[in-house]
Amino acid sequence: MTTALITGSTSGIGAAFARRLAADGHDLVLVARDTERLRGQATELHDRHGVEAQVLTADLATDGGIEAVAERLGDGRAPVDLLVNNAGFGNKGRFLQVPVADELTMLKVHCEAVLRLTSAATGPMRERGRGGVVNVASVAAFVPRGTYGASKAWVVQFTQGAARDLAGSGVRLMALCPGFVRTEFHERAGMGTDSIPGWMWLDADKVVAAGLADLARGRSLSVPDPRYKALMGLAKLAPRGLVGGVSARTGRKYGPQ
Template sequence: MPTALITGATAGLGAAFARRLAADGFTLVLVARDEHRLAESAQQLKLRYGGAVETLPADLSTEDGLTAVESRIRDGVDLLVNNAGFGHPEGFLRTPVADELRMLKLHCEAVLRLTLAALPGMKSRGRGGVINVASVAGFFTRGTYSASKAWVINFSESAAAEVGHPRVKVMALCPGFVRTEFHDRAGMDTAGIPGFLWLKADNVVAAAMRDLALGRVVSIPDPRYKAIVAVGKFVPRNLAAQVSARIGR
């Protein structure tokens, strides 16, 4: 049985990945901060799909949490989904620097270290995959969040080019607005976001798995957002930043 390790696995895209991969026959390793919620998620997945589910409580914005998950990945995983992340309700000038640094540790350092923990074993076995969850925001300028997701995209492209094995794949997944707990937990007001821009988590995961199988390095899992990113390349960056800020407000 192949093994998949998913960070941020108890809600949103992480939970959707867990459902899809359990249905596909993967043994799961679920990583999240909330031990009680992890146990509940694991029990539900076992009852529904019948596969093995391991839980690993860890806060990836801490050194202890990162070290624990690195160690488990080096024991062997076939698919790593770096999904854990969060957003801030305010711009970076109104956000405590400690909170910004915690975001960078989770979005950048954790993605770097866990990917590097996974790839040597995958290369030696001759198979494996890493999905780093970025965002369409990474193609635009919108504070620390979009900057960190731009890093995830660039890093994933670089890692995919460097890994040099056709059966070891690294991909950045770049969804737009997804119906999850993400915005509520960040205290963000989403009332002004048009309904047609919202995506379903299960659909995003289905597109991601398809694109990974096809060997795509960057996955934008919806035609609407593909068009937005394509148009954005021709819009002056200062204008795109102003539009992004208006949407954010």
Template sequence: MTTSLITGATSGIGAAFARRLAAAGHRLVLVARDEERLRRTAAELGARYNTAAEVLPADLAEDDGIAAVEARLRDPGARVQVLVNNAGFGHRGRFLETSVTDESRMLKVHCEAVLRLTSAAVPAMRERRHGFVINVASTAAFMPRGTYGASKAWVVSFTEGIARELDGSGVRFLALCPGLVRTEFHERAGMDPGKAPSWAWLNPNKVVATALRDLSRGRTVSIPDPRYKLAVALARHTPPALFAAASQRTTRRYDPKL
């Protein structure tokens, strides 16, 4: 039976991955900070899909939390064939309005945890010549704005780089870059989702379905919606100053404090 480990597994895209992989018969290792919520999620998935769902409480903004997940990934007795690095969060406010401590915690979760967990999982996958790593980034990776966009750009670059280095190894890598997704992410960041137009929102289940389809097709970057594919293409080909001005106007409609 395939074992899949998912970080940030109790809500949003992480929970959608958990449901989809459980439905496919995978054994799950669910990682998140809230142990009580993890146990509820594991019980629900186990009952609904008749699969084993292990819980691993860990705060990936802390060294001890990352180390606990690293140890689980390296455990030779319970091999993980699929790793989904999904944990993440955002901040409201401009760069100088956010503390360096909070920005550093974001980098810890978005970059260091992804690096360390991927490094822990991949050697055994390569030895078996089979495995999958999905790193959840964002379209913000192509539309830079502060630490969040920069950290997600790192995730995309890191994923593309290791995919090239390990081409032919049997291990596949995917950077998933969704736009706005209906999850708890925005409320936790203190943003008002009601300010964004309804057409901009993506369904997490559809995002996951597209990601897994792109992974099966051998793609390394997945942008799961034609509208966001167009937005990324425009970002890549529009003069930076012009695109930044347009992006700032759009962002202020979403959050007037920015």
């Protein structure tokens, strides 16, 4: 039986990954900051699907939290076959409205943690000749939209570059880039969603299903919905100033988590 480690597992896309992977028979390592919520999630998934679900409390905005997860990823006695780097958040406000300390925390979670955990996971995976990493990014990676979009653009570029470097090793890496997903993301960040048209909202379980299908196909980038694939195609053709203006009117972040 294979094991998947999921960061930010207790809500949103992370919780959807946990449900789907448990239903498929994978043992789990569930990572988040809230121990009580993690334990409840682990118990529910174990009782429903009969899988083992380990709880690992860690704050990926801290070195200690990142190191704890990296240590688990490097445990050869209980290897992790799939890493899902999903943990993330959004800051409310435009550039210079958000404290620099908060922006740096975002970069630590979205970039440094993804780099360090991907490195910790893929080394042992390469030695075994198999494994996978899904780094959850966002369609915000493709539009000029502040620190959040910039951090997710880094995730996409890093993941695709690492995927090329590890080609032929048996290790697959993929950046998952959804659009607006109905999760707790915007509520936690204090962001209003009234301006977002209903057709732009995606279902987390469908996002995960599409992403896992793309991973199985060997793709290094997944935009898991035809509507957003079309929008991203148009964004490549439109002037960047126009794209940035549209994204500003439809919300502060394209937050997937």
